[in-house]
Amino acid sequence: MNQAIGMIETKGLLALIEATDTMVKSSEVHCLGKKQVGGGLNTVLITGDVAAVETAIQAAIVSVQRLGEGLLTASHVIPRPAIDAKAFVDAGNIAEEPEENEPEVVVVEAIEIKEPTETIEPDPKEKLLHELQQMKVTELRKLAKEQPNISIPHKNIHRTNKEKLVKALTDILIINE
Template identity: 75%
Template sequence: MNQAIGMIETKGLLALIEATDAMLKSSEVHCLGKKQVGGGLNTVLITGDVAAVETAIQAAIASVQHLGEGLLAGSHVIARPDVDARSFVEEVTKIEERKAPESKEEHIEIIEVTEMIEQEPKEKLLDELQQMKVTELRKLAKEQPTFSIPQKNIHRANKEKLIKALMDSLIINE
């Protein structure tokens, strides 16, 4: 039996459910899983013999297009992939898990500042805050449970105001 992998990407969960239902009802295929891509995009992967996967993908395309305009983001069939379908999905999942968060460096800096608060005096804290960029200060400010500047106004605050409010907030939280 020649295996294939089929993928449908939709905008919204409703379209994803409709596509999955159509694929599983239309031919002898198995669902490998779904992935929430982000920005409202969702992908579902199926496997089966090449003809069954192609039939299922066509049924899903028709079903999602019938549901509404613009809900189908994409579709693709990989006939006879070089790897087993389940291994393929497992490898993709491993790659996703290994990806570092976008703001890992900034997150480390925020943790270091938080740890420093517990260990160092006010002067050291003030010095560290003054060395930070405004964008870093804003991120730190947004993480504070009690903060004198409203969340919606943090993006407008200048460095001086952010440092003063952070000092007040961080010293209170000690």
């Protein structure tokens, strides 16, 4: 069986993972590892027989180009190499733990937050109380004088403070609703 090595160079980790996944799934190839070139460039190396490596590289090219323009920077296949490709790949294998200087990738699941479908109406008494508290004392006194069954004697309404007016109006208006 004639062995070959294949290389894909991408911009960014996402494109590198997409390329590696596609290559391993599309042909009978094995991943030798990856190399961070710098400036966001990453290279992944695969090995297998010549036809399988060529097929895997072509599939990865199409897959990375689907992700977006400019993510694929280079690709190459070397049939029957006279060198040991593994020597070019540092200890940072895809399946290994990240090195001390290499940031660890953490996957966080997205949580969908749904808006409530029904609105909760405030308690009518609380709503009325709030509206009355927003009114001026003169407005409350005028409203109190218009109420025939208010608990405050009509002759004392002009001297009653805001707190007592709000309580008396709340009591009578809630009963009338």
